[in-house]
Amino acid sequence: MKFTFVTLFQNIVEGYFEDSILKRAIQKNILCIEYINPRDFSSSKHNKVDDTAVGGGAGMVMNPQPLYDVLNELKTKDKDVHLIFLTPVAKPFRQNDAKRLAKKNHIAFVSGRYEGIDERVIEKYADEVFSIGDYILTGGELASLVICDAVSRNVSGVLGNSDSLSIESFENELLEAPSFSKPKNYENNCVPSEYLKGNHSKIRSLKLALSECKTKFFRPEQLLKHRTRKSYEK
Ligand code: ADE
Structure with missing residues (x-):
């Protein structure tokens, strides 16, 4: 390009x-x-x-x-x-x-x-x-x-890992859930324990809930858009 x-x-x-x-x-x-x-x-x-x-x-x-x-x-x-x-x-x-x-x-x-x-x-x-x-x-x-x-970064081949494109903020109106890196405990602050247990469906639900929380706090109008679209899709 x-x-x-x-x-x-x-x-x-x-x-x-x-x-x-x-x-x-x-x-x-x-x-x-x-x-x-x-x-x-x-x-x-x-x-x-x-x-x-x-x-x-x-x-x-x-x-x-x-x-x-x-x-x-x-x-x-x-x-x-x-x-x-x-x-x-x-x-x-x-x-x-x-x-x-x-x-x-x-x-x-x-x-x-x-x-x-x-x-x-x-x-x-x-x-x-x-x-x-x-x-x-x-x-x-x-x-x-x-x-x-x-x-x-949306052009094929530019980013190493195209997975990182599919779960980003704004893809579904919502802001992305928070990310954590290692160590699991840093200065007595732990990453959410659900992230550590390996149950991917539970991790997905938690991430969605956190993502809605972030959106409600920072961009309430986006959450409304998301919910409106979801209710039309039902
Ligand atoms: N040029 C000056 N301000 C600008 C803005 N906010 N967006 C795009 N172009 C600009």
């Missing part, structure tokens, strides 16, 4: 792949990463990529010309490239998006800096627009990495 990062700040993105599980996937040619800097496509004298906002407003907005040229070229080279824009003004990115997008062959992330990207670029080129949360980052690069990471 190929990821293209359209960004003015390749350094920010690049560093992530130098030391992560994704590095191994890149070495094994399961993932391939490409960078494109819109500045290299600017037709202005000083390779300008931004300007003040028409109609007023603070900050600089990324001009359409360099991005139109980048994205035209990308689409010409690969008509099936899936173009994702990152902005806080968008639908929230979720685990089911990560799973769905893992089936694509080529995703390009377009990151805005400054006050954002000229809306005409988004209107013309975006296949999808995502926000990673209700807060404002200084640019879309971190958001594109978050999505790239969440998508990549």
Whole structure:
């Protein structure tokens, strides 16, 4: 699977792949990463990529010309490239998006800096627009990495053990049950005794109960969703 990062700040993105599980996937040619800097496509004298906002407003907005040229070229080279824009003004990115997008062959992330990207670029080129949360980052690069990471671990071969994908938080709306490692007793704090007895059906029920507890505490709306779905399935 190929990821293209359209960004003015390749350094920010690049560093992530130098030391992560994704590095191994890149070495094994399961993932391939490409960078494109819109500045290299600017037709202005000083390779300008931004300007003040028409109609007023603070900050600089990324001009359409360099991005139109980048994205035209990308689409010409690969008509099936899936173009994702990152902005806080968008639908929230979720685990089911990560799973769905893992089936694509080529995703390009377009990151805005400054006050954002000229809306005409988004209107013309975006296949999808995502926000990673209700807060404002200084640019879309971190958001594109978050999505790239969440998508990549659903690409076959990226994680060593695909079991770890099947029982994760959000797979069934619930947050995952707590995990414990060794030793069984650490500074007088023991792991739940049921985990030690080897009765897998009992362990499963306990994990479900703990998972519901965690969800009720941290994300009550998710528990409601889970229960509603379950009652429809009956
Ligand atoms: N760019 C700035 N803030 C963002 C956010 N919350 N999500 C995606 N892109 C962004």
